[in-house]
Amino acid sequence: MKSTKAFAPATVANVSCGFDILGFAIDQMGDTVTLSEREKPGLEVLSIKGDGGKLPYESHKNTCSVAIQAMLDELGVNPGIEIRLEKGLPLGSGMGSSAASAVAALVAANELLGNPFQKNDLLPFAIAAEKAACGAGHADNVGPSLLGGFVLIRDYHPLDIIKLPVPDGLHCVLLHPHYELNTSDSRSVLRDQIPLKHATIQSGNVAGLIAGLFQADFQLISRSLRDVIAEPYRAVLIPGFYEVREAIKSAGAMGMGISGSGPTLFALCEGNEKISDIIEAAQQVYRSIGLEVDAYHSAINTRGAYIL
Ligand code: HSE
Numbered sequence: 001m002k003s004t005k006a007f008a009p010a011t012v013a014n015v016s017c018g019f020d021i022l023g024f025a026i027d028q029m030g031d032t033v034t035l036s037e038r039e040k041p042g043l044e045v046l047s048i049k050g051d052g053g054k055l056p057y058e059s060h061k062n063t064c065s066v067a068i069q070a071m072l073d074e075l076g077v078n079p080g081i082e083i084r085l086e087k088g089l090p091l092g093s094g095m096g097s098s099a100a101s102a103v104a105a106l107v108a109a110n111e112l113l114g115n116p117f118q119k120n121d122l123l124p125f126a127i128a129a130e131k132a133a134c135g136a137g138h139a140d141n142v143g144p145s146l147l148g149g150f151v152l153i154r155d156y157h158p159l160d161i162i163k164l165p166v167p168d169g170l171h172c173v174l175l176h177p178h179y180e181l182n183t184s185d186s187r188s189v190l191r192d193q194i195p196l197k198h199a200t201i202q203s204g205n206v207a208g209l210i211a212g213l214f215q216a217d218f219q220l221i222s223r224s225l226r227d228v229i230a231e232p233y234r235a236v237l238i239p240g241f242y243e244v245r246e247a248i249k250s251a252g253a254m255g256m257g258i259s260g261s262g263p264t265l266f267a268l269c270e271g272n273e274k275i276s277d278i279i280e281a282a283q284q285v286y287r288s289i290g291l292e293v294d295a296y297h298s299a300i301n302t303r304g305a306y307i308l
Contacts, residue, residue, distance in 0.1 A: 003036040004111040008103035008305035011096035012266045013140035016225040016257035017205035023140035024150045025301035033104035038080040050087035064105035067129035092180030094260035099141030102129035107305045134183035148304030166300045167216035173267040178292040186261035198228045218270045225255030251281035
């Protein structure tokens with residue numbers, strides 16, 4: 001009986017101006033999924049570690065089994081597979097926790113089944129799992145978790161995913177305050193319609209960010225890290241948002257935004273020299289409002305998910 005194990009990294013979705021269409025992957029942090037064949041057909045989630053008992057074991061609810069089932073349905077097969085999930089990411093954090101589980105499960109399942117799919121072709125199955133987890137089939141976490149680097153989702157129908165360049169020396173800081181914010185709650189505060197002038201501002205910034213990545217122009221990237229569509233509505237769910245932004249920009253960050261649907265905040269930095277000042281400045285603000293925070297820093301992960 002064969003067994004496979006895969007790792008998928010944490011991600012920062014949206015990257016300020018790219019609501020549901022941009023994301024990048026983080027080094028080191030992520031989820032690990034081990035799959036083992038068994039005689040009895042069907043999927044079974046056998047163990048989940050590191051979730052504090054919060055994630056579902058039922059196959060139709062767990063993001064790992066939902067993702068794998070979507071893949072098996074496409075292949076028209078029904079093998080017996082046992083699933084073991086090790087969470088390396090906090091739940092409801094905005095660091096792509098459900099995406100990392102689904103992507104690690106798919107990469108392990110593809111290997112177990114003899115690689116019937118190319119890596120890119122796994123994305124629709126991961127999107128199905130995101131839909132089950134939070135009600136919205138967005139790809140800006142699963143895309144970069146699977147493929148690594150910066151990823152643009154140009155279109156969803158049909159899916160058109162583009163990998164973007166990662167300039168040398170681009171670093172990221174993540175600030176994770178100790179509370180959970182569900183993506184579905186964080187999406188429920190958004191508006192269905194946006195004013196034309198906001199669409200114009202947002203398009204300019206998305207284009208500017210992408211041009212900045214291609215040209216390795218850190219000033220242009222910095223100017224483009226602005227979101228007028230989601231952030232103004234979500235910031236009220238995130239205590240200290242504006243104070244942290246002010247403090248870490250003064251400490252040398254290129255810009256800051258909400259990581260995915262929050263409450264984690266991300267900052268981009270040129271090089272890693274100012275990272276400890278940026279983290280200290282943020283921690284001061286969080287201390288002043290009585291919130292505990294974990295701070296991480298990382299280069300941009302260009303590898304994505306892989307077999308262990
Ligand atoms: N683009 C999604 C959102 C990411 O902002 O709701 C969720 O992590």
